[in-house]
Amino acid sequence: MKKIKLLLAFALTGLVSLVQAITLPGPVVSADWLSNNLSDVQIIEVRTDLASYLRNPEFDTDKKTGKKFLVEVGGHIANSTLLDFKKVRVERLVDGKKIKFLIPEKADFEKLVQSLGVNSDKPIVLVPIGQDMSDIDEALRTYWSFKVYGGDQVAVLDGSVRGVNM
Template identity: 25%
Template sequence: MTTAKRVMGKWLGIACAAMIVFTMGSAKAADALVNVEWVKANSTKAGVVTVDARGKADYLRGHIPGAVNTDYAKDGWRVSKDGVPGVFPDDTTKLAALIGGLGIDNSTHVVLVAPGANSSDMGTATRMYWTFKVLGHDNVSILNGGMNAYLGAKDKDGNPTNPLEKGAAKVTAKTFNVALRKDMIPSTADVKAALDKGTVMVDNRTADQYMGVNRHGKSKANGTIPGATNLPQSWMTENGGGMFRSKDTIAQLYQAAGVPTSGEQISFCNTGHWASIGWFASSEILGNKDAKMYDASMTGWTAANMPTEAKIKVK
């Protein structure tokens, strides 16, 4: 073999190895949204765990074949800390055990299923999706439209035509290891520093809360973070329902609200639920990886006595 051929063979080997590594790496990040047909075809496949995040009673009455259940509101996905409700836990041990107990390990493709009756319902899935990303798990998707979309196909008698299982699925617990992405969880001090340097602040709450007319029960002041732009989370779904709008439509809505679709920005709401919908739209649908979510949001901001801005003063 000539020297030229040996060199060429060497470089071809390196190129093939690089291609294999690239392919394996890219496979770890799943599509952010999947549809009902995809779920029907894949929910019982090895390596896929469908997580039904409805209440236990609804789950037991009928769920997607193979789906496991977790109660988003009660099982420990979020905790209270220093009077601020619904934040990401400082100690992820219990959260990792909860996830492993659902039969999920670090190679699992997780598919999250929210109730899907409205946009706020979809926040159940987007908040859990954000949590998986924070924990270092990219192989996660959301069923667009949630369980409401899955149950939407009915026969002439009004019965669902998509297959359902009743009762609890049998689960073999696995080990889920955390690779925490601390940069995805900006603290109140981080948000204040970002505000001071001119980072775009996006308030995903309703207009009345943004304007200062009403406020969350745990918030200590009316109004919003000074200079924030209002982009209600309900805009992200079709008619405020469970189906996310297309990328192009969401981009148009961002433009109408005066929110850029690229560059550093921080989404917030009251407790990091609605804000997860805004973050999901920015980061996962529009592809702006400079977008972040402020977990503690206005309850944490006002608890720290940070400055607020109210457009309307209500006595």
């Protein structure tokens, strides 16, 4: 009976290893890579415009060329989680002076990540909205916050949410 339990324990350990087998290709992932691995990663969309996560994108048409172009970003990747970037930077007292835009203390950052339901068993891909450079900065700042506190399996989507097949 002990041998059966031991074999079962080894088999279950092997299954758990298979579940966690996906490895990020690097600190930056392409839209194609993400589209092909959506179910194997946790997607966190980093935004300050929280309303954009739920609204539909708006398009207009160029009268000369007839081509559609994006006017207002909206929508999100299925099964993604929304992170309010304003919570990734804080104001603290340092030597009696108020300093803005600092990284949260470790316990506060961990609490924020836990509130999102992030699972440490799956890699994380941070996705910027990509309207302008500051959106990319938000995702990169969040990336470094994870790295400072020991997150190894974290990457940023190259580009933005617009490049992913939702």
